[in-house]
Amino acid sequence: MKYGIIGAGAMGYRYGVMLQANAGVEVDFIDTWEPNVEQVKAQGGVRVARDHQNAHVVPINIYYPEDYQGHPDVWIIFKKQMQLADELKRDAPLFHDDQYVFSAMNGMGHFEKIAQYFPHQHIVGGTAMIATVLNGPADVDFMGAVGSEVMHMGMYEGTQDATVKQIVRDFTAAGLNPSWSDNFMGMCMSKVVFNAVTNSLCTMFEIQMGQFISYPGVRAMATQMFNEAYDACERAGIKLIETRQEEIDSVETVSRAYQYHYPSMYQDFSKGRPTEVDYINGYIAKIGREHDYVCRVHEFVTHEVHLAETMRQFKKDKNAVPAS
Structure with a gap:
């Protein structure tokens, strides 16, 4: 089968490159970030490293949505939650009723948007415990040893058909190590509540995951937030x-x-971009409110991350010379 990746970022590159290299399938990349697309074209592909080692350029096909003429069997979507609605609207002329779609984005809220463009029985959801860093345009770092990738997959609606079974086989051949789940919401929310601890807390304190776990109170904090x-x-x-x-x-x-990994939320935060906290801790809090249960910790953490975002404007340039 042929795959089209919407969003040539950290995870889009990870899935697309592994499918192309290990499963031997045809992959096209669609992206709207001009520096990224132009750098791929200039260097003949995407620069890929694993744990900062063995960096090399992997040839790929990349297009702006308006320039793409292909017809993939399956779309793979990795965009930031805040960008997804506009991205889907821009890509809509590329979508067809016979196509399937897979997404394993962080947070929740994306499947409702995707379902506006694809038959519900053609939507495959997933979660990925796969750390990847986009260093810059067309420069990606796969974190973790080969074979350490862990992910889950499940149907948004309905059951597996022949196409979905082939997707699972291709992901397996790619080395993405998928596990199937018939509990769609339980699968998705298990990743959301994990990210609500590690992503949000590491972001607020601007630390790596190894630094985070060195604090003796992490288990107690995680227990409170998970409960x-x-x-x-x-x-x-x-x-x-x-x-x-x-x-x-x-x-x-x-x-x-x-x-040594900085979670994806911190990667956005450190570059001055909005974070996805509303789709992670905020989503948990929303579920609570809808069912007469106040998630006080998650409500507070959501505000704390937004406070940290706001405070970026007051940080002084470390290299600036103080006034006399």
Whole structure:
């Protein structure tokens, strides 16, 4: 099958390059960030490293939406939540009823937007415990050893058909290590509540995951935040695919495995971009409010991240000479 990647960023490059290189399938990349597209064209592909080592240029096909004439069997979407609605509107002329779509974006809210353009039975959702860093235009770093990739997949509606089964086979051949789940919301929310701890707290304190886990109180903080999220989900009738204890334990194991990694929320924050906290901690809080349960910690953390975003304007240039 042929794949089209919408969003040639950190995760879009990770999925597309691994599918192209390991599964041997045809992949096209669609992107709207001009420096990224032009740099790919200038250097003949995307520069790929793994854990800062063995950087090399991988040839890829990349297009602006308006220039693309292809017809992929499957679209793979990786955009920031805040950008998705405008991106889908711009890409809409490329979509056809026979196409399928997969997305494993951070946070929640994207599937409702995607469902406006594709048959619900053609939407495959996912979560990815795969750390990747976009260093700059056409320059990506795959974090973690080969084979360390972990992801889940599930149907937005309906059951697997022949095309979906082929997607799973291609992802497996690519080395993305997919696991199938029939519990769509439980699968998605398990990743959201994990990110609500690691992404948000690392961002507020501008630290790597290894630095984060060095604090002795992390387990107690994670327990408090997970318990609140699980309580909200239970009231909404959502059963997560991992137990509370498994989520708590995963904070330590994942943070140690990716000790030098800055979560994606921090990567946005450090570059002066808005974060996706409203689609992570804010989404958990929204579920709580809708079911008469106030997620006080997640409401507070959402405000704290937005406060940190606002305070960026007051940070002085470290290299500036102080006034006499």
